[in-house]
Amino acid sequence: MSFETRKDLLGLKDLSREEIELILDTAVPMKDVIRREIKKVPALRGKGMITVFYENSTRTRTSFELAGKYLSADTSNLAVSTSSVQKGESLKDTIKTIEMMGPDILVMRHSMSGAPHYVARNTKMRVINAGDGTNEHPTQALLDLFSIRERKGTLEGLKVAIVGDILHSRVARSNIYGLSKFGCEVRVVGPSTLMPPEIERLGVRQYFDLKEGISGVDVINVLRIQRERQHVGLFPSLEEYAELYMLRPNHLGLANDGAILLHPGPMNRGIEISTELAEGPNTLVNEQVTNGVAVRMALLFLMMGGRRDEIAA
Amino acid sequence: MKLLLRGGRVVDPASGINTVTCVLVEEGKIVALGEIPGEEGDASDTKVIDCTGKIVCPGFIDLHAHLREPGYEYKEDILTGSRAAAAGGFTTICAMPNTNPVVDNGAVAGYVARRAREVGIVNVLPIGSITKGQAGEELSEMAELVQAGCVAVSDDGKPVMRSDIMRHALDYAGMFDVPVLSHCEDINLSADGQMHEGFRSTVYGLQGIPAEAEEIMVSRDAMLAKLTGGRLHICHVSTMGSLDIIRRAKAEGVRITCEVTPHHLTLTDEAVGSYDADTKVNPPLRSEGHVAALREAVVSGLVDCIATDHAPHHIESKDCEYGNAAFGISGFETAIAVIMDRLVHTGVLQLSKAVALLTSGPARILGIEKGTLTPGRTADITIIDPDEVRTVDPGHFYSKGKNTPYKGMQLRGWPWMTIVGGRIVFKEGSVMEMKL
Numbered sequence: 001m002s003f004e005t006r007k008d009l010l011g012l013k014d015l016s017r018e019e020i021e022l023i024l025d026t027a028v029p030m031k032d033v034i035r036r037e038i039k040k041v042p043a044l045r046g047k048g049m050i051t052v053f054y055e056n057s058t059r060t061r062t063s064f065e066l067a068g069k070y071l072s073a074d075t076s077n078l079a080v081s082t083s084s085v086q087k088g089e090s091l092k093d094t095i096k097t098i099e100m101m102g103p104d105i106l107v108m109r110h111s112m113s114g115a116p117h118y119v120a121r122n123t124k125m126r127v128i129n130a131g132d133g134t135n136e137h138p139t140q141a142l143l144d145l146f147s148i149r150e151r152k153g154t155l156e157g158l159k160v161a162i163v164g165d166i167l168h169s170r171v172a173r174s175n176i177y178g179l180s181k182f183g184c185e186v187r188v189v190g191p192s193t194l195m196p197p198e199i200e201r202l203g204v205r206q207y208f209d210l211k212e213g214i215s216g217v218d219v220i221n222v223l224r225i226q227r228e229r230q231h232v233g234l235f236p237s238l239e240e241y242a243e244l245y246m247l248r249p250n251h252l253g254l255a256n257d258g259a260i261l262l263h264p265g266p267m268n269r270g271i272e273i274s275t276e277l278a279e280g281p282n283t284l285v286n287e288q289v290t291n292g293v294a295v296r297m298a299l300l301f302l303m304m305g306g307r308r309d310e311i312a313a
Numbered sequence: 314m315k316l317l318l319r320g321g322r323v324v325d326p327a328s329g330i331n332t333v334t335c336v337l338v339e340e341g342k343i344v345a346l347g348e349i350p351g352e353e354g355d356a357s358d359t360k361v362i363d364c365t366g367k368i369v370c371p372g373f374i375d376l377h378a379h380l381r382e383p384g385y386e387y388k389e390d391i392l393t394g395s396r397a398a399a400a401g402g403f404t405t406i407c408a409m410p411n412t413n414p415v416v417d418n419g420a421v422a423g424y425v426a427r428r429a430r431e432v433g434i435v436n437v438l439p440i441g442s443i444t445k446g447q448a449g450e451e452l453s454e455m456a457e458l459v460q461a462g463c464v465a466v467s468d469d470g471k472p473v474m475r476s477d478i479m480r481h482a483l484d485y486a487g488m489f490d491v492p493v494l495s496h497c498e499d500i501n502l503s504a505d506g507q508m509h510e511g512f513r514s515t516v517y518g519l520q521g522i523p524a525e526a527e528e529i530m531v532s533r534d535a536m537l538a539k540l541t542g543g544r545l546h547i548c549h550v551s552t553m554g555s556l557d558i559i560r561r562a563k564a565e566g567v568r569i570t571c572e573v574t575p576h577h578l579t580l581t582d583e584a585v586g587s588y589d590a591d592t593k594v595n596p597p598l599r600s601e602g603h604v605a606a607l608r609e610a611v612v613s614g615l616v617d618c619i620a621t622d623h624a625p626h627h628i629e630s631k632d633c634e635y636g637n638a639a640f641g642i643s644g645f646e647t648a649i650a651v652i653m654d655r656l657v658h659t660g661v662l663q664l665s666k667a668v669a670l671l672t673s674g675p676a677r678i679l680g681i682e683k684g685t686l687t688p689g690r691t692a693d694i695t696i697i698d699p700d701e702v703r704t705v706d707p708g709h710f711y712s713k714g715k716n717t718p719y720k721g722m723q724l725r726g727w728p729w730m731t732i733v734g735g736r737i738v739f740k741e742g743s744v745m746e747m748k749l
Contacts, residue, residue: 013516091634112636113507113518114588133636135518173518196515232504 003302008120008127011136012177020178022308024146026298027291029311033070034293043301043311044073048103052078052094053130054085054110059265059289060130060139064107067296076103091115092122099123105300113170126303134168139299140264141174143292145182147284148219150291151260155182159256161207161214163189163245164223164272167196167234171223171264176202189213190245193234210245215254221262222247225272238271248274252282260284314358315339316735317349321364321696325371326669327676327685336369338692341735345688364696367729370668371685372404372693374675377469377494377548377572377620378645380406380437383424384413389625389713391425394645395434396746397623397712399739401645402728404693405436405683406623410447411470417442417453422461434738434746435731436693438679443468443482443493449475452485459489464679467494469548472530474500479534483543492544492570492678497530497555498596507636509582509597517586519635522597528554535562538569546678547571549622551596553606560615570617570678573607575648576718578619579655580604584718590631590638592718594624608661611670618674619667621648625714643714647705649697651719653726658699691734698729711744 003019012020033041049068051061061077068075078098080086085094091110098106106125108116113133120127131137149155160179166172166188179186186204188195195206207213214220225241235241252259261273261283269275277283301311316338323334323346330346337345380394389397391408398406408425410416416425422439429437441458445451447468455466466486472495473479479495486493503526508514510521531547535558538545547559550571562569576594581601584592592598610616624641631638652671656662676684683693702725707715731739738745 090629092632110634112634115634115636117588118634133518134520170518173515197510197521198512199515201512202515 004305006303009138009299009303010116010120010127010129012138012141012174013136015138017181020142020145020181023142023295023298023302024149026302026308026311027146027294030297030301031291031294033297034290039070040072041070042072043306044068044071044304047073047105047304049073049075049105049107049300050078050098050103051075051107051130052080052098053108054080055131057109057130059292060109063289063292064130064296067293067300070293071297071300073300091119095119095123099125104304128299128303131170133170135170136174137170138174139292139296140171141178142299143288143295144175144221144262145178146295147262147288147291148260151284152218155179155184157183158219159185159187159217160219160221161187161189161217162221162223163210163213163247165194165225165229166190166199166223167194168226168229169223175221176204187213187217191235191241194229211251211254214251217255217259219260219262220247220255222273223264224266224268242271246270246272246274247277249276249280258282262288264288314360316692316732317359317361318364318369318694318696319349319361321367321369323369323686324665324668325686326665327371327673328687330686331665336686336694338732338735341692343686343688343690343692346686362730366698366700368664368697368699370695370697371672372683372731372733373402373649373671373695374405374679374684375403375621375623375645376407376465376618376675376679378406378408378623379411379625379641380408381412381625382428383421387627391428391437392432393711393713394623394625395429395432395437396744397645397710398435399731399733399744400711400728402649402695402697402731403435403645404695404731404733405438407438407440407464407679409467409469410440410442415442415447416440416458416463417445417447419454419457419461422458422463426462434744435733438462438464440465440467440494442466443473444478447471449473449478452478452482455486455489455491459491463491464681465492465494465546467496467548469494469496472496472498472500476533476537480537480541483537483541483545487541487543490544490680492546494546494548495530495534496548497527497534499526499529502526502529506597507593508585509599511582511600513582513585513600519585524552524554524599524603527552527596528558531555531558535559535567535569538562539565539567542568544568549574549577549596549620550607550616551577551599552603556606556610556615563615572618572620573611573616574620574622575644575651576642578604578607578611579651580718588635589718590633590635591642591716591720593635593638593640594642595640608656612662612666616670617678619652619670620675621645625712626716628715631716641716642718643707643710643712643716645712646710647717647719647724650703650705650724650727653697653699654724658725692732693734694732695728696730697726699726701725701727701729703727
């Protein structure tokens with residue numbers, strides 16, 4: 001099985017369980033590469049990758065760039081804030097310009113859902129979605145799946161609660177699509193005003209009560225809450241949000257023994273997660289960052305025609 | 314010079330005709346309907362058109378279109394819009410006033426009417442704005458607008474958010490007996506929405522526009538129409554709830570009519586999943602339940618007419634991110650084929666019913682003497698080839714707006730000939746222009 005027939009990676013929505021497993025399996029040896037003294041394998045030598053981020057990012061962009069470099073790809077980044085985009089260049093023209101410089105892979109983030117789908121239709125480059133609006137963030141979900149599987153041994157049958165602003169979260173959506181394919185029981189927890197319409201039709205259960213939502217779960221994935229949502233009237237204050245949904249140490253007792261905590265970052269300590277928990281032993285936030293590089297290495301490798309068995313475990 | 318349309322099925326719902334017969338046109342008027350004696354047809358001053366296998370209807374009327382002139386000629390102008398209308402089988406179209414400047418005074422309305430006469434392809438009837446500058450604050454000078462030829466008033470493109478202004482508009486327009494065409498949308502509820510709110514907006518990650526954003530305003534306007542006794546027409550009805558409100562209002566005797574568009578009758582929000590901005594329209598494409606309700610309402614007679622809401626846009630407003638794209642569908646040149654292929658040929662809607670919704674229906678709302686083949690009337694005639702199969706290719710549109718979600722679709726049943734005032738303006742796929 002390979003990714004040869006798949007030009008782009010736009011979301012987990014339309015990825016099969018087998019394809020996801022292949023990425024996760026390939027990420028295992030990639031993680032070893034990161035830990036080596038010499039962090040470089042020649043797999044993508046002579047290949048070009050460019051990251052174009054229309055929205056701010058710390059970890060995702062850097063993670064992709066390092067993943068590419070560890071695989072010997074030539075990576076570069078378009079700094080959107082200092083580019084011709086600021087002169088009003090259209091997305092289509094910007095992408096065409098980049099394409100003419102010859103990179104093989106375009107990693108893009110955009111504030112508008114579907115922007116990478118639009119770009120993918122209009123370019124020969126392989127497009128990886130690094131987050132589009134409130135649609136998907138497939139590599140974040142892949143690294144979450146990898147982190148959970150690594151710690152729990154399996155994904156099959158786990159109970160996972162995703163807590164926070166589900167309405168605006170592409171991380172939540174990609175996680176729901178990914179986890180559901182492995183038979184996980186997925187719950188979404190948050191205020192009713194931050195729930196997407198008819199979310200339960202995706203096979204998840206919604207909870208407005210934090211304690212109820214995390215009772216008996218194996219994994220809690222805490223999302224970042226953004227203050228601007230308050231200004232459009234979706235919740236009254238960050239204080240009340242924290243009162244109702246901040247995850248505190250005493251909550252962990254409600255979850256199953258050995259339950260783990262994920263957060264895609266950046267964290268708002270004291271709002272969606274307490275400082276004690278942010279640094280707790282069951283919190284994988286830092287491990288997630290490393291895993292993010294490994295998963296992205298696996299994805300880049302597979303998309304450029306690599307095969308799982310070419311990489312030594 | 315006489316024109317004899319022979320051998321076609323003549324469908325004129327206003328007079329209850331639906332039979333294979335002849336139509337005789339002389340000096341721009343319909344002079345006879347029925348079997349025309351042989352020698353009449355053979356006379357040398359009579360041009361005989363063999364309409365065998367075709368459907369001969371009163372000229373189609375579109376009471377809701379955006380021609381963009383003056384001000385937005387890069388999207389469309391009265392000439393290209395008129396050509397597109399003729400190619401789409403429309404003989405009379407109404408031009409919405411959201412131009413630049415807005416048609417909120419007699420001078421601009423007069424310009425539109427005059428320019429349309431110069432172009433001289435189809436009848437173009439201007440619509441004046443309800444409020445000055447479409448700002449929703451002060452009534453336009455409606456007497457002057459009507460004097461200049463406006464057949465209705467509308468702030469289409471946006472709603473009149475202030476209930477007091479809408480009340481006065483319905484009241485005041487009533488003096489001139491013109492309908493108020495209402496774009497129903499609570500803009501605080503629709504906000505930055507990009508598509509219908511529901512399961513699919515969740516899946517596609519696009520902000521939704523709830524059905525209620527429309528229904529709240531339909532409900533308000535129906536109440537205000539009742540209060541004032543004014544003539545209210547609801548534009549582009551797209552939801553089940555709006556239909557329920559309109560049904561109740563009609564039952565109560567409120568003077569309310571409504572239109573639906575071909576796209577709301579034939580496409581669902583599933584089309585948005587491609588993120589192709591040609592599917593972005595306001596009100597948005599709705600889910601299956603709403604589409605089914607609209608179809609039922611068209612069949613039952615609750616809906617008074619079909620209108621295109623022809624909204625041409627420049628390619629750059631559509632060839633971009635979904636969130637950055639403009640709302641609207643270029644509708645003139647696909648409307649009839651969509652209705653024929655998706656509704657008539659599939660048995661959803663009877664042919665005569667479809668024709669009524671495009672002719673006598675809109676004529677009644679506008680109060681114009683059109684929409685029928687009754688002898689004595691102006692010879693505005695649309696002839697359809699119900700069996701022509703063609704693939705929608707916006708590259709061949711006469712409209713400047715290539716924005717259609719039907720592109721690449723194969724449809725059966727297209728306009729074959731369009732006759733305006735006895736003159737053939739469209740035949741064999743080409744618009745015939747007057748030699749100036």
